[in-house]
Structure formats: C-alpha cells, structure tokens
Amino acid sequence: MRLVRLFAASRRMPAAVLTLAGCGVALSLVLRWTAGVTPALALVLVGAAAAVVGAAMQSPFDESERATGPRLPLLRLAGALGLTAAAYAALAAGATAGHLTSGAGGLLRDTVGLVGVALFAGGLAGANRSWTGVLAYVFLALAAADNGWTTPWLWPARPPSDTAAALCATAVFLVGAGVATVGTVHPRWMKPVVLRAAPRLGG
Amino acid sequence: MNVELSGLTRRFGRKTAVAGVDLSLGPGVFGLLGPNGAGKTSLLRVVATVLPPTTGTVRLLGHDPAQARERRAVRRRLGYLPQSLGYYPNFTVVEFVEYFALLKEVPPGRLARAVATAVERVGLGGQARAKLRTLSGGMLRRAGIAQAIVNDPDLLLLDEPTAGLDPEQRVEFRSLLREFGAHATVVVSTHLVEDVGAACAEVALMHEGRVAFRGTPAELIGHGEGSGAAGDAPLERGYSAVLGAARAR
Incomplete structure (x- = not known):
C-alpha cells in the first residue's frame, strides 16, 4: 500500500480526482442551465475528464523509474483503471442533476472510450500532451454528429444502444490501457524506434 | 563478467551515437570519459535497459535484457542515475x-x-x-x-554523478564509489578527469561513438607524457593526447 500511495502522490492523483469531481460539478451545472447545447458541452466535459486521466499518467521520474522492476507497469495499469472509474463516478454523479440524452450507458461508453484515446495519445506524444488527442477526437465526434456520419469509431455521435459503437469504445480503451501499462506505444527494448521527443545524444 | 557488450550500435535516425562498442566489465569502478556527443550517455542508457540497441548484443549480470523476464532480473540488481x-x-x-x-x-x-x-x-x-x-x-x-x-546493486551506472557536488562532497563520493567497486561493477560517465583518477581502476575514452582508448588511468597519463597536449593535470594531458590522435585518424 505504501508503494501505491507514493505512486499516486507522484502522479498527483489526489489533485486529478479533485479535478474530476470538478468536471462532475460542471456537468451538473451544464445539465441544469444549458438545455439547448447540452450534448456538445457534456461531451466536452467528458473529454476534459479523460484528458485529466491521461495527464495523470505523467511520470516525474522518467528514466530512473523505468530502470526498475516489474511493479511499475502494474501500478500504471491500476492508476489508469482507478482514475477511469473515478472519472465515470464523478460524471455520473453530475449527470443526476438533469437529463443526459446519452443516458448512463452512453456516458459510460463515452468516458471509457475517450479515456482510451487520452491514454493512447499519451503513449504516443507524452502524457502531458494527451489532451491533444482528446481534443482532436471530440472535434471529430461533434463534426460526426452535425454531419450525420455513422461510423461506430466516432461513438459519441451514435445512439447509446449502438453495440458496434460500444465495442469500438471498449477496444480503444483496452488499447489505451495497454499503452499506459507499457508506458509507450511500443515496448522500448524490442523496437529501436523513437516516436517520442528526440532523445539527447551522447555527452 | 557483469557487463558484456558485443558490436553494440545505437542509432537515432541518421545519427550514430554508439558505433560498434565491444566491452567486458567485471567488478570494479570503470570510468567513461569523452567530449559532449561522444556517445557516453547513450551507451549508459543501453546498459541501464532503458534504451534498446540498434544492433549488437548485450549481456548484463549473466542475463539477456532483450528478454522481458531476464530484463526484470537485471533491473532488480541495477542502480541507475541518469544525467537528468x-x-x-x-x-x-x-x-x-x-x-x-x-x-x-x-x-x-x-x-x-x-x-x-x-x-x-x-x-x-x-x-x-x-x-x-x-x-x-x-x-x-x-x-x-x-x-x-x-x-x-551489483551493477551501478552513474551519469555525471558529481555534477553540482562541492569538492568535499566529491571526495566523499569517490570513497563511496570505491566501496561499491569492491563487490559491484560501477560505471561512471563523467567530464571530470580528476574523478576518474581518484576512483576508477580502469577507464575508457569515447570519441564519435567508439572506444578510442581503454586502460588504467596511469596508462592514460602515459599517453600525455611529452606529447605537448593541452591540459593542466597529467590525466587531462593524456585525455587530450588520446582525443587528438582519435580526431587525426
């Protein structure tokens, strides 16, 4: 438990949980006061919560931590799952303030899927830039809703009962969680491909 | 041997940071010298299992770190201080x-x-x-x-460990290195040749990704004698002489 506590503190997870609670409060306010634009604003708030989860995967220790034993990947996975649950709990609590068109099932699908996008983007570009992937995805999803695109990969634009959309969101979450566990989009030792910022050479 | 590197190469795009290094290290303190961009940090990162080699083989503490299970076994017995x-x-x-x-x-x-x-x-x-x-x-x-x-750790890797330490702390730190070197393999990458002279039993000087010199600090000093190479201290003169010869090749 001591290791879990230190890991969570180093990732600023308590602050992340507070921010997620703030997203839940914001959702409740949106549902109460902005009936006309609610679905778009609600999706933006779900995206914000997902970006918080992605950012909390940022390690302050970098290489000295990566050169340690097998506990780190498990901590990363537990952290990602725990914060995803916290994000959904906060948003679901906020959603009780009004009528969310996507319902509880749609909220769960959107939260899980967008967290997956955030975690995958974090593995690709660094956790502190994971919000860029979420932002791009939210824009695409809003465009899909406006233009009637029906691909299940843009699940927020699909009805909550759409099984294919739910499966796509789940698949993206599983991939994102896997990436968060490994810490990057590729196992570092297996492939000498550098997708993150250019490493410092020599010296 | 605790560290066995064979034909180790590490490239970043077109830039070759480590170019075919062969190195075998047993217990003791080993100094890694060289100018900026010589490949010291990249070599240390590969040995620290945080960077895979592009080509070549690596064996650490009797394990192959390319295998996930063996890499874990290495990491339990590894100590690593990165440059930043x-x-x-x-x-x-x-x-x-x-x-x-x-x-x-x-x-x-x-x-x-x-x-x-x-x-x-x-x-x-x-x-x-x-x-x-x-x-x-x-x-x-x-x-x-x-x-x-x-x-x-049985394998201790330190990248610029004395950066920011005052002279008294550096003296104490060298003593710590010698203690560890009695039972573990300690690899110290540094710009400070006096650290090498005081703490290392053996030293390698890297230039453009290759090992340009390997020997004892006394042998490195020998290269500077009568060479007219720049440097106030004997080790610095040896360093400059070896580096000058490597650049001339």
Whole structure:
C-alpha cells in the first residue's frame, strides 16, 4: 500500500480526482442551465475528464523509474483503471442533476472510450500532451454528429444502444490501457524506434 | 563478467551515437570519459535497459535484457542515475528513496534499513525529512545517488554523478564509489578527469561513438607524457593526447 500511495502522490492523483469531481460539478451545472447545447458541452466535459486521466499518467521520474522492476507497469495499469472509474463516478454523479440524452450507458461508453484515446495519445506524444488527442477526437465526434456520419469509431455521435459503437469504445480503451501499462506505444527494448521527443545524444 | 557488450550500435535516425562498442566489465569502478556527443550517455542508457540497441548484443549480470523476464532480473540488481534526474518536488528525501526501493523490490524486512543506509551514505541524513523542492542542486544529485544505491546493486551506472557536488562532497563520493567497486561493477560517465583518477581502476575514452582508448588511468597519463597536449593535470594531458590522435585518424 505504501508503494501505491507514493505512486499516486507522484502522479498527483489526489489533485486529478479533485479535478474530476470538478468536471462532475460542471456537468451538473451544464445539465441544469444549458438545455439547448447540452450534448456538445457534456461531451466536452467528458473529454476534459479523460484528458485529466491521461495527464495523470505523467511520470516525474522518467528514466530512473523505468530502470526498475516489474511493479511499475502494474501500478500504471491500476492508476489508469482507478482514475477511469473515478472519472465515470464523478460524471455520473453530475449527470443526476438533469437529463443526459446519452443516458448512463452512453456516458459510460463515452468516458471509457475517450479515456482510451487520452491514454493512447499519451503513449504516443507524452502524457502531458494527451489532451491533444482528446481534443482532436471530440472535434471529430461533434463534426460526426452535425454531419450525420455513422461510423461506430466516432461513438459519441451514435445512439447509446449502438453495440458496434460500444465495442469500438471498449477496444480503444483496452488499447489505451495497454499503452499506459507499457508506458509507450511500443515496448522500448524490442523496437529501436523513437516516436517520442528526440532523445539527447551522447555527452 | 557483469557487463558484456558485443558490436553494440545505437542509432537515432541518421545519427550514430554508439558505433560498434565491444566491452567486458567485471567488478570494479570503470570510468567513461569523452567530449559532449561522444556517445557516453547513450551507451549508459543501453546498459541501464532503458534504451534498446540498434544492433549488437548485450549481456548484463549473466542475463539477456532483450528478454522481458531476464530484463526484470537485471533491473532488480541495477542502480541507475541518469544525467537528468526527474523527481517529484513534494516528496521528502526518504519518500523518494523509499519509492525506488519499493519499485526495486527490496524485501519489506530490509526496507527501512536500506533506505536509511542509502540516505546516510550520501550524507543526507540531516535532510532526510526535507522536501526535494527545498534542496540545492548538489543535494538533489546526492538524493539521486541514494535512489541508485538503495538496493545495494551489483551493477551501478552513474551519469555525471558529481555534477553540482562541492569538492568535499566529491571526495566523499569517490570513497563511496570505491566501496561499491569492491563487490559491484560501477560505471561512471563523467567530464571530470580528476574523478576518474581518484576512483576508477580502469577507464575508457569515447570519441564519435567508439572506444578510442581503454586502460588504467596511469596508462592514460602515459599517453600525455611529452606529447605537448593541452591540459593542466597529467590525466587531462593524456585525455587530450588520446582525443587528438582519435580526431587525426
């Protein structure tokens, strides 16, 4: 438990949980006061919560931590799952303030899927830039809703009962969680491909 | 041998940082010298298992780190201080070192003692409860050394460990290196040739990704004698002479 506590503190997870609670409060306010634009604003708030989860995967220790034993990947996975649950709990609590068109099932699908996008983007570009992937995805999803695109990969634009959309969101979450566990989009030792910022050479 | 590198190459795009290095190291303190961009840090990162080689083979502590299971076995017995140390500013010194001890699977029964010993050995006993954000650069560097040694590693890799340390601290640190070198393989990458002269039994000088010289500090000094190479100290003259010869090739 001591290791879990230190890991969570180093990732600023308590602050992340507070921010997620703030997203839940914001959702409740949106549902109460902005009936006309609610679905778009609600999706933006779900995206914000997902970006918080992605950012909390940022390690302050970098290489000295990566050169340690097998506990780190498990901590990363537990952290990602725990914060995803916290994000959904906060948003679901906020959603009780009004009528969310996507319902509880749609909220769960959107939260899980967008967290997956955030975690995958974090593995690709660094956790502190994971919000860029979420932002791009939210824009695409809003465009899909406006233009009637029906691909299940843009699940927020699909009805909550759409099984294919739910499966796509789940698949993206599983991939994102896997990436968060490994810490990057590729196992570092297996492939000498550098997708993150250019490493410092020599010296 | 604790470290066996054969034909080790590491490229970043078109840039070759490490170009076919062969190296075998047993217990003792080994100094890695060279100018900026020579490939010292890249070589150390490969040995620290945080960077895969592009080609070549690596065996560490009898294991092949390309295999996930064996890499884990290596990491339990590894201590690594990277050139740029990341830290969480709100951790105390003890929390910082304890976190790494737990990640390195130091047994619970030995944990508190191991953390206290590591902190004491780097001279931070008086600051054990201080937050990292309140420490000076030299103290942070010593906290970084403490996390590297907390598991009493068999392979200790230190990249510029004396950067930011004052002369007295450097003298104490060299003594610590010699203690570890009695039973472990210690690889120290540094720009400071006096550290090498005082603490290392053997030294390699890297130039453009290759090992341009390998021998004892006395042999390196021998290269500078009568060469007219630049440098105030004998080791510096040897360093400059070897480097000058490597550049002329």
